[in-house]
Amino acid sequence: MPVPQNESDRTRYFLKNRLLSDVTSFRGYDIEWKHIRDLLFRTAENGESNSALLLGPRGCGKTTLVTSVLADLLPEKEFYKNTLIVYLNGLIHTDDRLALKSATSQMNLENAVDGKVFGSFAENLAFLLECLKAGDKKKSKSVIFLLEEFDLFCSHHNQTLLYNLFDVAQSAQAPICVLGISARLDVIELLEKRVKSRFSHRQIFLLPKENDIDERIMLFKTLLKLTTAKEISEHNKNYKPIPLEVLQNRELPLLRRIFNPNDYNFNSKWVSQWNKHIDLLASSRSVIAVLQNMYEYDVIEGPFKSFLFELVSQLDETNPWITVDSIQSLGQHFESDDKVSLLCGLSVLELCLLIAMKHHSEIYDRDPFNFEMVLTRYNKFANSSSTMQGIERSVILKAYEHIKNLELIAPLTGATSKVQKEYQLHRLLLTYGQINQGLQKSQNLPTEISQWAQRSFV
The missing domain is CATH 1.10.10.2450 (Arc Repressor Mutant, subunit A)
Structure with a gap:
């Protein structure tokens, strides 16, 4: 879709794309981010085998955290060349057969498996990992398994997939990292005893802060302000491109859309006017009251971004500015509870x-x-x-x-x-x-x- 020419439409286009496509910008949770990065990096660099669960309420940023870590690691040649990433989703891969078929495809081993008959799931998985041995070095490529909606994998027959993945990680048969992502904080209780005994019991929680309205106001400004020329220059200085073949991997949807502020050109005078307007809105008592009410109702960032998306969608040539009235009107709708x-x-x-x-x-x-x-x-x-x-x-x-x-x-x-x-x-x-x-x-x-x-x- 071509970028609109007039400033108000271009602003709407830019902000909607940022809210939808900026999957690599992650705010807060620095300790948890570093923990996940170290986990994946050690698997790729040192051949360590690990398993962990990333847990937190739906919409708090678990998948964004993982995507942000991958966007940081994949531009590094050593990580990219030595690592395979297998992404499985419990909503899509509803049984172990589908999961193994997808894993085989993502590891580019369809030809190696074609025509072979395996007695069990474990034998099939062991064969896949054995195929990754690199000739002279006698060393396997590292494999990172990302299991989205991890709790749904717990309902698979005998939890065979989880058992074998955790077993390989525990016994260090091949360097793999199994990272489960789930909104169920008690998901570890769903694991069978034999599976639980092979899991590392490393759990990383993303629990949103419940008393930081100042951070929510700052987020309001961060997401609605336009990028200045200075910020774009800073972005370009630190930008590390992800290899194109990774972005084209159909099985890895996490990195399919990367938001790049360079794709949008704004008049510097318009950027200055718009950003001053957003600062005024953020200091308005009426707007702060709406943000406070929404924050008390739901501290999760996901629903708040949905609110901003609807707010931005109302912009057009006749209504080029976000107003206090539009925020109040839309805020009332978002505060209502459908179940009530x-x-x-x-x-x-x-x-x-x-x-x-x-x-x-x-x-x-x-x-x-x-x-x-x-x-x-x-x-x-x-x-x-x-x-x-x-x-x-x-x-x-x-x-x-x-x-x-x-x-x-x-x-x-x-x-x-x-x-x-x-x-x-x-x-x-x-x-x-x-x-x-x-x-x-x-x-x-x-x-x-x-x-x-x-x-x-x-």
């Missing part, structure tokens, strides 16, 4: 079942529950209520299933479908705060139900 809105449309019976689930979770520290447990707790209230008596069990079960269909509760991972539906275990996907907000916003809710919801224990 969903609760407002539930029936009184369904709200009562959610209250029963909330009480169960409070008493038993968010332990899973089934329909019978919730029904027992609901009946205790219904027997003393003038509003909820006389509702048939089949109607209550139907309301429970409707809550499940709305994905407000979810069955436990690995739960067997052979169990009668009334006894299938579920977990609550709502916070207590969301349930309370939904009850407050629900119209015509009987007072006795509101009072029951406020009790901590029943």
Whole structure:
């Protein structure tokens, strides 16, 4: 797509591309960044075998951190020549056969494997690693396995892929590094005992700060300001190009789009005006109030970048500037919680079942529950209520299933479908705060139900 000619359209184009395509700029978490870099570098340089998990909430920057590290390492000739990167995603590679096929392709070993018959997955993987031996040096190329959505690999049959990867890393059969990326902080508990015993138990957490609104305001300015000529000159001085064949690797989508400010030419006067305007916005009390509210609602950077993207998308020739009104209007939309809105449309019976689930979770520290447990707790209230008596069990079960269909509760991972539906275990996907907000916003809710919801224990 050609770059627009007028300044306002070009500004919109530039900022949208930065928000979408700048996958190598990583802010904060310097210690964690260095830790991951050292891990990958030692595998490539010293032939060390390692395994680690990178954990943090969705949208906090785990994949961006890894991409930033790779963008720093790949321009180094020794790293690039001595290392193969295999990228697997649990959403795409849904079983070990697909994962191994993709790994074979990324290691450029399809011809070596073609026609061979292997007795097991382990033999196939061992053969792939053996193929990487470099003739005279008797040394394998280092292989870095990046496992995105790592928790989904834990549901593969017998966890064969993870077992063999961790086993190779532990026994130092070949220099490999296995780096799992997951939003589940408890993912290590999903590993089978034999797999867990081969894992290094090295876990690196990206936990967002919850009390640094100044950093959020600074991020607002950093992402919305245009790049000055001085900053472009500094960028060019430190820029290390990634080899073209890496960027063209279809199996490695992390580095497919690299944002380069050199691709955009702005009039220096316009850049100065725009950046002063952004500074004024960032110092406005009204804007700070919106940013503060959004920060209190969600400290993750991902949703905030989505907010800025929508804000920038509104720019055009007739509206060339971001205004306080546009920030306030869009901020109200982003502060709203879709799940709370969903609760407002539930029936009184369904709200009562959610209250029963909330009480169960409070008493038993968010332990899973089934329909019978919730029904027992609901009946205790219904027997003393003038509003909820006389509702048939089949109607209550139907309301429970409707809550499940709305994905407000979810069955436990690995739960067997052979169990009668009334006894299938579920977990609550709502916070207590969301349930309370939904009850407050629900119209015509009987007072006795509101009072029951406020009790901590029943």
